[in-house]
Amino acid sequence: MTMTISPSKPLSGTVALPGDKSLSHRSALFATLAAGHSRIENFLISGVTSRMLDALTRMSIPWKLEGTTLTVDGKGIGGFSVPFAPLNCGNSATTIRFLAGALAASGTPAVLDGSEGLRRRPMDRIILPLQQMGVNIKGNNGFAPISLGVSQLPLKGGTYIVPVSSAQVKSCLLLAGLSAREPVTVEEPGFSRDHTERMLAGMGVSIHSEKKVIDGSPRYLTHLIPPSTNYSLKPLNMTIPGDFSSAAFLIVAALITPGSEITLKNIGLNATRTGLLDVLLSMGASIQIVARPSSNGEPVGDLTVRHSPLKGININGEQVVRMIDEFPIFAVAAAYAEGASIVKDASELRLKESDRISSLVAELKNLGADVEESTDGFTIHGHGGLIGGEMNPHGDHRLAMSMAIAGLASASPVTIQQPEIMDESFPGFANTLSGIGADIKVNSENTVKESVQA
Ligand code: S3P
Numbered sequence: 087m088t089m090t091i092s093p094s095k096p097l098s099g100t101v102a103l104p105g106d107k108s109l110s111h112r113s114a115l116f117a118t119l120a121a122g123h124s125r126i127e128n129f130l131i132s133g134v135t136s137r138m139l140d141a142l143t144r145m146s147i148p149w150k151l152e153g154t155t156l157t158v159d160g161k162g163i164g165g166f167s168v169p170f171a172p173l174n175c176g177n178s179a180t181t182i183r184f185l186a187g188a189l190a191a192s193g194t195p196a197v198l199d200g201s202e203g204l205r206r207r208p209m210d211r212i213i214l215p216l217q218q219m220g221v222n223i224k225g226n227n228g229f230a231p232i233s234l235g236v237s238q239l240p241l242k243g244g245t246y247i248v249p250v251s252s253a254q255v256k257s258c259l260l261l262a263g264l265s266a267r268e269p270v271t272v273e274e275p276g277f278s279r280d281h282t283e284r285m286l287a288g289m290g291v292s293i294h295s296e297k298k299v300i301d302g303s304p305r306y307l308t309h310l311i312p313p314s315t316n317y318s319l320k321p322l323n324m325t326i327p328g329d330f331s332s333a334a335f336l337i338v339a340a341l342i343t344p345g346s347e348i349t350l351k352n353i354g355l356n357a358t359r360t361g362l363l364d365v366l367l368s369m370g371a372s373i374q375i376v377a378r379p380s381s382n383g384e385p386v387g388d389l390t391v392r393h394s395p396l397k398g399i400n401i402n403g404e405q406v407v408r409m410i411d412e413f414p415i416f417a418v419a420a421a422y423a424e425g426a427s428i429v430k431d432a433s434e435l436r437l438k439e440s441d442r443i444s445s446l447v448a449e450l451k452n453l454g455a456d457v458e459e460s461t462d463g464f465t466i467h468g469h470g471g472l473i474g475g476e477m478n479p480h481g482d483h484r485l486a487m488s489m490a491i492a493g494l495a496s497a498s499p500v501t502i503q504q505p506e507i508m509d510e511s512f513p514g515f516a517n518t519l520s521g522i523g524a525d526i527k528v529n530s531e532n533t534v535k536e537s538v539q540a
Pocket of ligand 1: 108111180251252253254255278279410411
């Protein structure tokens with residue numbers, strides 16, 4: 087299958103987006119830790135979240151999806167039954183890392199595995215601290231498959247220093263900390279997304295974060311006090327806001343397509359996620375933000391975005407963490423800007439769904455960008471546009487969607503190989519874009535099977 091995106095007329099309209107991926111993963115899993123019935127609306131039904139739901143089924147947790155409403159009947163911490171076969175986490179690092187923490191807290195033996203792509207992603211960052219907490223866990227030389235044996239509960243508390251800011255690692259350790267004897271502190275160099283903290287706090291867990299300067303450098307500490315053994319976490323009753331990381335594609339789509347104006351409704355605007363908004367505003371973007379009532383402690387708002395001339399910008403340091411998933415689409419904005427954009431301190435991008443520095447640089451070059459790779463980032467010399475061409479998504483959903491957006495305003499069309507990968511996080515991407523006026527065609531085996539042009 088391929089997808090071809092041709093230079094489009096102005097984009098216009100109002101769009102509601104699928105639920106946030108990070109909140110969907112957390113809500114499904116955390117609901118199992120409560121004793122009782124949880125109801126989660128606007129749940130993201132996608133490739134990666136279906137891996138989480140499938141794992142819950144294999145551990146005998148009852149859940150049901152009606153439309154996009156997920157209900158889960160949680161059995162409390164320790165309520166998983168032992169899965170017979172390895173839990174297949176597919177391409178989802180969030181699923182494997184979160185499950186490792188939750189299984190550790192419940193003392194349930196299991197094997198966690200995934201796709202070839204997932205087997206290339208580092209797991210020592212969770213395995214080593216979990217071992218220090220007393221969890222009986224091992225990997226395959228630091229990678230999946232990961233095996234958890236029976237562990238002695240309660241686990242050990244204490245301070246765990248995470249060398250690279252990662253909400254997946256932080257969340258894994260906090261989940262394990264629910265069954266620790268003493269308080270658990272996770273220390274990181276930058277403040278990674280704090281959805282776990284907000285959701286667990288809403289479920290009655292004592293948890294808070296603080297910033298400290300240690301040896302002259304800022305450090306972010308998250309402290310969790312394990313609930314007493316007779317305390318049950320409160321079930322969830324929540325509506326998940328639209329995913330800012332999906333909104334990011336549409337924001338850049340409107341910014342680069344001449345004459346466009348679109349509104350995105352009810353988008354999650356947690357400040358630990360919205361680094362790209364600040365960056366685009368500094369580049370000259372016209373984005374109007376209207377706050378809406380927050381949803382379960384998560385800020386929400388509507389965004390109105392208008393086509394804007396953009397100028398280059400430099401990104402480094404803590405800013406990187408706040409937009410860790412948005413570099414592929416940022417790079418497209420930078421290619422359409424005038425002037426140089428330099429990204430530094432972002433070597434973590436090499437450990438995502440693809441090596442997001444080399445794959446991004448290679449594919450942008452294919453589309454005519456003037457771009458150079460560095461060890462910890464890249465430089466793009468923006469010349470106000472791209473030429474177009476064919477691209478290989480390297481098995482990376484965000485790379486595929488970013489290059490699709492690039493085709494909306496390129497001199498000639500952009501064709502994406504294997505666009506199915508987009509369903510990992512944003513099912514309906516092509517339909518959503520065609521609904522606001524984009525010219526997109528999906529081709530199956532060289533025959534135009536489906537046209538989703540508006
Ligand atoms: C996620 C955290 C991020 C992000 C991923 C989702 C989460 O990973 O890249 O898409 O939901 O916690 P890291 O925290 O490991 O950077």
